Every structure is written in C-alpha cells, then in structure tokens.
Amino acid sequence: MFGDQLNRALGPLGAATPSSARILLVESRAKLASKRWHRQRAHLVICAMRRFAAELVDEGFEVDYRHAPDLASGVLAHRAECSPSRVVAMEPASFDGSALLGRLGVDVVRSDQFLCHYDEFGAWAATRRSVKMEDFYRWQRVRLGYLMDGDQPAGGRWNFDADNRERPPRDGRAWPEPLRTPLDDLDRSVLDDLPSSCWGRDPDGTWATSRTEALRRLHHAVDVVLPVFGPHEDAMLSTSWHLAHTLLSPYLNLGLLLPGEVCDAAEAAYRRGDVPIASAEGFIRQVIGWREYVWGRYWQWMPDYRGANELGAHRPLPPLFDGTPTGMRCVGQVVGDVADHGYTHHIQRLMVLGNLALLAGVDPRALTEWMWSGFVDGAEWVMLPNVVGMALHADGGRMATKPYAAGGAYIDKMSDYCGSCAYDRRKRTGPDACPFTTLYWAFLDRHQERFTASPRMARQVAAARRLGDLDAVRARAEQVFTALDDGTL
Numbered sequence: 001m002f003g004d005q006l007n008r009a010l011g012p013l014g015a016a017t018p019s020s021a022r023i024l025l026v027e028s029r030a031k032l033a034s035k036r037w038h039r040q041r042a043h044l045v046i047c048a049m050r051r052f053a054a055e056l057v058d059e060g061f062e063v064d065y066r067h068a069p070d071l072a073s074g075v076l077a078h079r080a081e082c083s084p085s086r087v088v089a090m091e092p093a094s095f096d097g098s099a100l101l102g103r104l105g106v107d108v109v110r111s112d113q114f115l116c117h118y119d120e121f122g123a124w125a126a127t128r129r130s131v132k133m134e135d136f137y138r139w140q141r142v143r144l145g146y147l148m149d150g151d152q153p154a155g156g157r158w159n160f161d162a163d164n165r166e167r168p169p170r171d172g173r174a175w176p177e178p179l180r181t182p183l184d185d186l187d188r189s190v191l192d193d194l195p196s197s198c199w200g201r202d203p204d205g206t207w208a209t210s211r212t213e214a215l216r217r218l219h220h221a222v223d224v225v226l227p228v229f230g231p232h233e234d235a236m237l238s239t240s241w242h243l244a245h246t247l248l249s250p251y252l253n254l255g256l257l258l259p260g261e262v263c264d265a266a267e268a269a270y271r272r273g274d275v276p277i278a279s280a281e282g283f284i285r286q287v288i289g290w291r292e293y294v295w296g297r298y299w300q301w302m303p304d305y306r307g308a309n310e311l312g313a314h315r316p317l318p319p320l321f322d323g324t325p326t327g328m329r330c331v332g333q334v335v336g337d338v339a340d341h342g343y344t345h346h347i348q349r350l351m352v353l354g355n356l357a358l359l360a361g362v363d364p365r366a367l368t369e370w371m372w373s374g375f376v377d378g379a380e381w382v383m384l385p386n387v388v389g390m391a392l393h394a395d396g397g398r399m400a401t402k403p404y405a406a407g408g409a410y411i412d413k414m415s416d417y418c419g420s421c422a423y424d425r426r427k428r429t430g431p432d433a434c435p436f437t438t439l440y441w442a443f444l445d446r447h448q449e450r451f452t453a454s455p456r457m458a459r460q461v462a463a464a465r466r467l468g469d470l471d472a473v474r475a476r477a478e479q480v481f482t483a484l485d486d487g488t489l
C-alpha cells in the first residue's frame, strides 16, 4: 500500500483477507528528506500510515511496516525476508510511483481511488474538440447520477457558481469551528521522529489521521459547514483561516475518504433539505469536476508538464514565502495561515500566493515545491495542474484560457486585508503603491505581445498600453522586484 491509498476498500486490499495477503507499507527516509516538509503535513501522512497499519493488525492481518532508506529498498528487503509469491499494488496517483513499480516488477492493479480513471478521461477527451472542465463535469454528473432529476440537473441549473462569489460579510459572524482530536502517544512519537528541517507549527489535532476521525470530519462538514459553504467560497478574511471550506482535501488525497462517499453525503443532505442547492452543487462540482479533471489532465500531460514554463519565469521564490516579514498584509496573513495550519483555501492559493508569483515571474518549480511541501493536501498530481496551469499560466493556457492576474482591487473586493495594509491598493506608482496593482500593470505591459491576440485578455492589454504613467509603473515595478528579492517589501 502507498501512503496515499489508506483505505480498506481500495485496490487489491478490497478483496484481501488476513489469510490471503500480507500487507507491506514502507516509511521511506528518502521521501521524508526529499523536501522541507511542513510539520503538520509530515505528521499527518506518517501518523495516518502507522494508524492504518495498526488497524490492519487489529483485523488480523500480518503487516510488514518497514522503515527503509527508500521505497525500492523496502520492497526488495520485504521480498528477501518474506518470499511472497507475488507483490501486488494499486496504481499510484502520481507518475514517478508508476515508473518505479514497473522497475520493481510489482503487479499493478487498476486504481479505483477516483470516480473517473484517467484512461476513461483520456477516452472522453479524445472524442472532443475542446476539453473543458465544465463539459467534463456535466458528463460526470450525468454518468454518475449526482444531483440529477431524471435527465435534468437538480435545481434547474448545472452550475450555481455565479451565486457563490459573494464578498466577505462584514457582520463579524462566527464560521464553523473545525473539529479537533486530542493528540495521543502515537502522534507524539511521530512528531519526535520528524527531522529538524521540517517547518511550521506543530499539529493541534485539526487534521484527522484515521478513517474514523476523517469520517467524523465528513459528517461535520455536511451537517455544519455545507449549509453555509456556497455564497462566500471566494471570500478571504483575516479573522478566519477556513471560513466555510470543508477541509476535506487531505483525507480525499490520502484515501481516508473516498470521493463517492463525500458526494453521496452532500447529495443526501441536499435531498433532505439541509443544504441549499448552490452549496451542494458547488461542493460536488469541486469533487467530481475539478478534482477529477486535474487528475485526468495530469496523466495526459506528464511528464513534460512538470517542466512547463511558457512565460519564461525564473525568479527564485521570494523570502516572504518563508515568513520574512512583509508590509503586504494579504501575503503576510496567508503565509502565516500556511505556517500555522498547513492550509489556506483556494482563492488565497490562487489570487494571493499564485497571483503574486505570476506577476513577479516566479519559477513554477519553486512555487510548486513550496506549496507541495507546505500544504497538508499536497501531491504532485493535484499541484502541477493547479500551480503550473491555473496559478502561473506556465502551460501557455492549456489548463486556463487566461491568466489569473489581478491587482489590489480584486483582493480588496474579496477580503478584509487592504484596510490595515502599509500599501494603498488604488496606487500603482509611488513608494506606498500596492505591489499587486503595480505588478499587474507591469505584467500586462511585459507580456502584451503574447496576450494581445487573446480575446479574454485583449481589453486589459489595451488598457495597459493607454496608461499615461507607464514609465513610472515600469520604474516602480523594478523597485518592487528588488524589494521582493531582498525581503524588504
């Protein structure tokens, strides 16, 4: 079993019994040393693996839980010691794991961890002139039967996204508090084992490390969070790091929860009248639409996708990503949320961290590495399409037809960050100009040739060309770049 397939129903484990199979899990030191992991992320994965192994032992399985230099040597040592008649694994979610299994002579079983296998995605895509997420999502809805009344979408519309982009409420309301599970001896022993290179705050019990606790988070998400999920999905508040997001992504990505069961639960709550259609549809679209779409795309485009850098972005990751203090309130807040929780929600990933990296020309590999090691839900298959494609437009528009570039006005509209910031989101020049606003215009200026022909970007590029103070914007952008690189912005 891979560490992101921790579910009794998945792959070969689904049919295994204690008399038919011995289970091998490898805790690889090379994997742990491969990145500067966030402490909550490393703790979550290792703890979930160890708990899963213990559950299998309780069920009567013989489990070979191996601490090995790397996965390959773990498998080889297992073979040497246990002489299994065959070693079987489910297809891994990420590309390199697949190649490794081939080299190790492991029998590979088709993955059933997603609702649409990437082969099916590829076959669907091959029948289309353009492979849009919205079309894929509708195809999934019909095929899987989610939120369908006969052959029509429940609520009369396929997509309620337009209802889900409200500004943050300023009424000081309380958002659903995440559940917490007190740490136990296993948690503490895992924390003791983490290398000193790990960063970020220690876990506080927010992230569940067993299926039982993940299921409790699912019920909480459906009963308490989903009723208020939809309208403020895109809003950002300094007073809440999670708002009404479900916080289920790490469990889905590790196998502790399965996509079908979370969608079943959301649909049932809608049918009972407990969750409005806009919230149920918004959530199910993210899971059967976006999540499965990025998985399918990842497998279509790998391995070349990993190196995509169409905008020629080569800036190293600025020091503020590692917590160097910054006057930019939005970035300071979001980077702080990542350090505290290993999490920040979608719009903060896309429109604050991703947007800054896009406008500043940060190397896609540098941002991918930072997010992958820093987020509790990180994995290459989900990171690359979201970072390289969505956030940085480094694939030249294969994922998203236009770059998600925005100035301070967007962040101000969707957050409470700007009011107490050292910079002025309305200004594009001068020492107190908002770096997002300056860099937004400088980005359009820098890439005008590329985007002028794009129907979705031509208007913004024309507006940038017409700016009377373009020289001053360019000069201010240079100052911003220097300060970003120096860690003095």
Ligand SMILES: Cc1cc2nc3c(=O)[nH]c(=O)nc-3n(C[C@H](O)[C@H](O)[C@H](O)COP(=O)(O)OP(=O)(O)OC[C@H]3O[C@@H](n4cnc5c(N)ncnc54)[C@H](O)[C@@H]3O)c2cc1C
Pocket: 244, 245, 246, 247, 248, 249, 250, 252, 253, 283, 286, 287, 290, 291, 292, 294, 344, 345, 346, 347, 349, 350, 354, 371, 372, 375, 377, 378, 379, 382, 383, 386, 387, 390, 391
């Ligand atoms: C730059 C960037 C990096 C990202 N990195 C990751 C990552 O490493 N791992 C990850 O799981 N998601 C990633 N996402 C997608 C998304 O931001 C997270 O899935 C979401 O914030 C998780 O929080 P949640 O469970 O509270 O989500 P909710 O807002 O409650 O959404 C429900 C579920 O939908 C799925 N989902 C929603 N959007 C996406 C998406 N774009 N891609 C894949 N799944 C999606 C997730 O499984 C999520 O749990 C990234 C997005 C961006 C823009």
Ligand code: SF4
Pocket: 327, 328, 329, 330, 331, 407, 408, 409, 411, 412, 417, 418, 421, 422, 423, 424, 425, 434, 435, 436, 437
């Ligand atoms: S003014 Fe600019 S830098 Fe400051 S919080 Fe707003 S968007 Fe961020």
